[in-house]
Amino acid sequence: MQNTRLNTLIDRSLDRLVGWLQNPWRRLSVLIISLLFGNFLGTAVATTAGQRADLDVLVAALLVLISELVSRVVYRDRRTPTRSLLMELLNALKVGLTFSLFVEAFKLGS
Numbered sequence: 001m002q003n004t005r006l007n008t009l010i011d012r013s014l015d016r017l018v019g020w021l022q023n024p025w026r027r028l029s030v031l032i033i034s035l036l037f038g039n040f041l042g043t044a045v046a047t048t049a050g051q052r053a054d055l056d057v058l059v060a061a062l063l064v065l066i067s068e069l070v071s072r073v074v075y076r077d078r079r080t081p082t083r084s085l086l087m088e089l090l091n092a093l094k095v096g097l098t099f100s101l102f103v104e105a106f107k108l109g110s
Helices: 005-020 024-051 053-074 085-109
Strands: none
Touching: 024 053, 024 085, 053 085
């Protein structure tokens, strides 16, 4: 690509964001936000799919498929102990979603 002002601006902004996320506390806070967003997303999906009884099986199959794909991508190479931030965010989102669905199941069972 050509080195335009827009490309330069985007590259510099991404470099600053990556530098900002190198701090362990900021990285942890972004991971916690991803975990909590997964929790919210699980609650939203469960209540939305629960409104129409004909979508339950389809939504459950889709959530299992997405969860397994994320697990496959995150845990595919065990030799590298460090993972990128994007992989950790996806995994935290998956964990929050799964936890939220378990909590929703317990609420419906009681």
